[in-house]
Amino acid sequence: MTAIFVTATGTDIGKTFVAAGLIRHWRAAGSAVTALKPVVTGFYPAEADGSDPGLLLAAQGKSATLAQIEAIAPWRFTAPVSPDMAARRENRTLDFDALVKFCRDAMAANTATLLIEGVGGVMVPLGERHTVLDWMAALEMPLVVVTGSYLGSISHTLTALDVLRQRGLVTKALVVNETAGSPVPVAHTIETLMHFAEGIPIVPLPRRPAGVTSHAAFAEIAKLL
Numbered sequence: 001m002t003a004i005f006v007t008a009t010g011t012d013i014g015k016t017f018v019a020a021g022l023i024r025h026w027r028a029a030g031s032a033v034t035a036l037k038p039v040v041t042g043f044y045p046a047e048a049d050g051s052d053p054g055l056l057l058a059a060q061g062k063s064a065t066l067a068q069i070e071a072i073a074p075w076r077f078t079a080p081v082s083p084d085m086a087a088r089r090e091n092r093t094l095d096f097d098a099l100v101k102f103c104r105d106a107m108a109a110n111t112a113t114l115l116i117e118g119v120g121g122v123m124v125p126l127g128e129r130h131t132v133l134d135w136m137a138a139l140e141m142p143l144v145v146v147t148g149s150y151l152g153s154i155s156h157t158l159t160a161l162d163v164l165r166q167r168g169l170v171t172k173a174l175v176v177n178e179t180a181g182s183p184v185p186v187a188h189t190i191e192t193l194m195h196f197a198e199g200i201p202i203v204p205l206p207r208r209p210a211g212v213t214s215h216a217a218f219a220e221i222a223k224l225l
Contacts, residue, residue: 002031002113004172004225005141007132009156010121013146014177014205016052019117020059021218022144027060029222032112035060037073038102039094039119039126042080056117074102084125096130100138107139116141122160133167142172144221149189150179158196165198173224175217177205 004022008015019035026033037053045066048054053073054064062068069076075094077086087094103116116139118124124132136143143164147157157174164171174197178186186204193202201224205217 002225003107003110003116003141004114004144005116005118005136005139006144006146007118007136008121008146009148009153009160011124013121013148014175015117015146016055018144018146018175018177018205018218018221019115020055021215022115022222023056023059025218025222026113033060033115034106034110034112035072035115035117036103036106037117037119038099039075039083040073041077041083041086041119043073043076043078052117075099082124083119084127087127094126096127096134099126099135103135103139107141122163133163136164136169137167140169142170142225144173144175144225145171146175146177148177148179148182149184149186150182151184153179153184154189154192157193161197161200171200173221174200174202175205175221176202178207180207 006015006019023033023035035056037056040052043051048064048069053069057064057068077083077090079086079089083094107114118132120132122133126135145160147153161171176186176190186206190202190204203217203220208215
């Protein structure tokens, strides 16, 4: 079984685009894929098709029905903020132990390819005591880390990689998703990251026209997993 956790250096970096691209690649190759987005914020039922879990379902050839959304994203919050803040606004809490159990149960039941997409960046709080980093450490899954090419991304990326390494997590691939309008070329970002990423494979993800979801990079990422 292939199992991978997709995380990022921050919010709106491109986790879902990468996750959906990997799902399509695996399915095109004839592999069965189970994809989960256990925690999602900024979720509006009326816009379920365009939500992160909705996009993951579409990549699997499924409709974003309430039942399908509930199955892959049981912790949904309306406010587009970190999960701890979003939960407080709804007078709710995110049960960390239940979250970990949900993912472990999926890992134990899956016999093909399992992809779990995180929420926000590596250190986003899930509650008062746990972050996404704690979640990933509890699961001990190999990672795909997505970053951008915006000015400042190198520091954010190296900080994230260092923290992940300190917790004993394995980064299988670092994906540099080209940031629109950035004054820093993707190639220059990768050139610098290579000096510090300590052997972690780095895959560039140049931007494509709006609506184009296919990308040769997804096959390259899949080969590393």
